[in-house]
Amino acid sequence: MAVIKMINAMCSNLMNSALTYFSGFGNEFASQDPRCPDALPLGQNNPQHCPYGLYAEQISGTAFTAPRHENKRSWLYRIYPSVIHRPFTRCKPGALTHNWGQNPPNPNQMRWLPFSIPSADDKVDFSEGLHTICGAGDPMTRSGIAVHIFLCNTSMENKCFYNSDGDFLIVPQQGSLAITTEFGKMEVDINEICVIQQGMKFSVNVKGPTRGYILEVFDNHFQLPNLGPIGANGLANPRDFQTPVAWYEDREVQNFQVISKYQGHLFRAEQDHSPFDVVAWHGNYVPYKYNLANFMVINAVKFDHCDPSIFTVLTCPSSKVGTAIADFVIFPPRWSVQEHTFRPPYYHRNCMSEFMGLIHGNYEAKEEGFLPGGASLHSIMTPHGPDTQCYEGASNDELRPARVAYGTQAFMFESSLSLAVTLWGELTCEKLDSNYYKCWQTLKKHFDPAWRPQTH
CATH class of the missing domain: 2.60.120.10 (Jelly Rolls)
Incomplete structure (x- = not known):
C-alpha cells in the first residue's frame, strides 16, 4: 500500500508539472492513463470483464434518444463505481440559492464594487465560497440560468463537487485554479475559462485568495455560435479548446466528502475512496478549457x-x-x-x-x-x-x-x-x-435646432 501511494504521489507531481490536453470542441475523445496501457476495452463499451478489473460506467449529458449530432455521453473505466457512497444529507444553507422570489424586483442599473475574498483566518474552499448574485428559471424544470461569484482562499481537501442542475462556465478573476476532474487535470489561469458539465465531479485547488464568476445553465449545454457569412473560421476556433487526458489516483481515504448541487441546494455524502479513480475513458461529454487570448x-x-x-x-x-x-x-x-x-x-x-x-x-x-x-x-x-x-x-x-x-x-x-x-x-x-446612476447624470443636452448639414 505504501508503494502504491508513493507511485501515485510521484505521478501526481509529474502530471501537475506538465499537463497535456486534447485539442478540439465536441470531439469524440479516447484516453487512458499511461500507467495502465490497454485499459480501454476493444470493440465494446461494457464487456463482461473490463481490463485491470475496472468497472464500466456511463455518464449521459443528453437523453439516449437525442439526435446523433446533439448526443453527449462518455464511458468511464474506474476502480470503484460512483454508486458507492453513504446517504446524502443537506448542507447548512449558505449564499447559493435559486429562490428568485426572496428579494423584490429592481429594474435599476446595478454595479458592484469588487467582491470581498475571505480573510486568511477564515478558511473557505470553492464549494463553500459560492454566492448567487442573480438568475431566473428553475433547475427542476431544466430551464433557466444562475450567475454566481466564487470567493475562496483554500483548496478542497478530500472533497469533490458535482452539479446535478446544469453546467458551470467558470471565469477566474484572481488566482489560478488547479482543477482535478474524473477525466483528468486542468490548470485554469487568469484570462482562461473552463466548463464543467452537468454531473462531472471535480475538485479545485488554489494557491491563495481567489475570486471569479460562474455562469450556470440549466437547459442545455454550451455550443460554439454559428458563423453565418463570417465563414468557416473565426471567433473561438474549435482547435483552441482543450480537454484533459486521463489521470487516476488509487487512494483509500476515510470520509471523502462528495458535495452535490441538487435542485438549488447543496448536499453532502461520504465515501472511503477518491472519486478520481478513472483509469480510462472515451466519449464526447467532457470538461474543457479555453484561453480567451486565442x-x-x-x-x-x-x-x-x-x-x-x-x-x-x-x-x-x-x-x-x-x-x-x-x-x-x-x-x-x-x-x-x-x-x-x-x-x-x-x-x-x-x-x-x-x-x-x-x-x-x-x-x-x-x-x-x-x-x-x-x-x-x-x-x-x-x-x-x-x-x-x-x-x-x-x-x-x-x-x-x-x-x-x-x-x-x-x-x-x-x-x-x-x-x-x-x-x-x-x-x-x-x-x-448606490451612486452608479450618477455617471450618466452629467450628460449634457447638445441639441441645436439651428443645425444644418455642411455643404461641400
Whole structure:
C-alpha cells in the first residue's frame, strides 16, 4: 500500500508539472492513463470483464434518444463505481440559492464594487465560497440560468463537487485554479475559462485568495455560435479548446466528502475512496478549457459599431431560433479603425439581460467605477451606455486607428431571461454601488435646432 501511494504521489507531481490536453470542441475523445496501457476495452463499451478489473460506467449529458449530432455521453473505466457512497444529507444553507422570489424586483442599473475574498483566518474552499448574485428559471424544470461569484482562499481537501442542475462556465478573476476532474487535470489561469458539465465531479485547488464568476445553465449545454457569412473560421476556433487526458489516483481515504448541487441546494455524502479513480475513458461529454487570448476578433473596418454578438465565445441556445438562454461574450483587445463613428458601445435598451464582469484592466465605456472583481447588471429594457467622460471623449477624439482594451479583459453573460437579483447580491454582500446612476447624470443636452448639414 505504501508503494502504491508513493507511485501515485510521484505521478501526481509529474502530471501537475506538465499537463497535456486534447485539442478540439465536441470531439469524440479516447484516453487512458499511461500507467495502465490497454485499459480501454476493444470493440465494446461494457464487456463482461473490463481490463485491470475496472468497472464500466456511463455518464449521459443528453437523453439516449437525442439526435446523433446533439448526443453527449462518455464511458468511464474506474476502480470503484460512483454508486458507492453513504446517504446524502443537506448542507447548512449558505449564499447559493435559486429562490428568485426572496428579494423584490429592481429594474435599476446595478454595479458592484469588487467582491470581498475571505480573510486568511477564515478558511473557505470553492464549494463553500459560492454566492448567487442573480438568475431566473428553475433547475427542476431544466430551464433557466444562475450567475454566481466564487470567493475562496483554500483548496478542497478530500472533497469533490458535482452539479446535478446544469453546467458551470467558470471565469477566474484572481488566482489560478488547479482543477482535478474524473477525466483528468486542468490548470485554469487568469484570462482562461473552463466548463464543467452537468454531473462531472471535480475538485479545485488554489494557491491563495481567489475570486471569479460562474455562469450556470440549466437547459442545455454550451455550443460554439454559428458563423453565418463570417465563414468557416473565426471567433473561438474549435482547435483552441482543450480537454484533459486521463489521470487516476488509487487512494483509500476515510470520509471523502462528495458535495452535490441538487435542485438549488447543496448536499453532502461520504465515501472511503477518491472519486478520481478513472483509469480510462472515451466519449464526447467532457470538461474543457479555453484561453480567451486565442479569440479571433471580428470588427467593423469602415464605419459604425458592430453589435456585441460578434464577440460571442460560447452560447446556450433556447428553443427560439437565434435567441440564447445564455451567451458568453468577451470584449478583447483589438484595433478600432471606424471612420466618422462613435466608437464605444452605443446607448442601448435591450430585450436581453446583460451581466458584465471585469477580469483585469479598464472597460472602455466606463473607465472609473467598474473595477476588476466587480460586476454590473443592466436588466431587460433598462437603459445603459457610456458614461459622461466616455461620451465626451469619444465624440471629440481624432479618429485615428487606435488599440482598444489592451491590457483589459471584460466579459458579459447575456440572457433572454429576466434576471432576479438575490438578497445576497443586493444587500448582504454590501458591494452594490448606490451612486452608479450618477455617471450618466452629467450628460449634457447638445441639441441645436439651428443645425444644418455642411455643404461641400
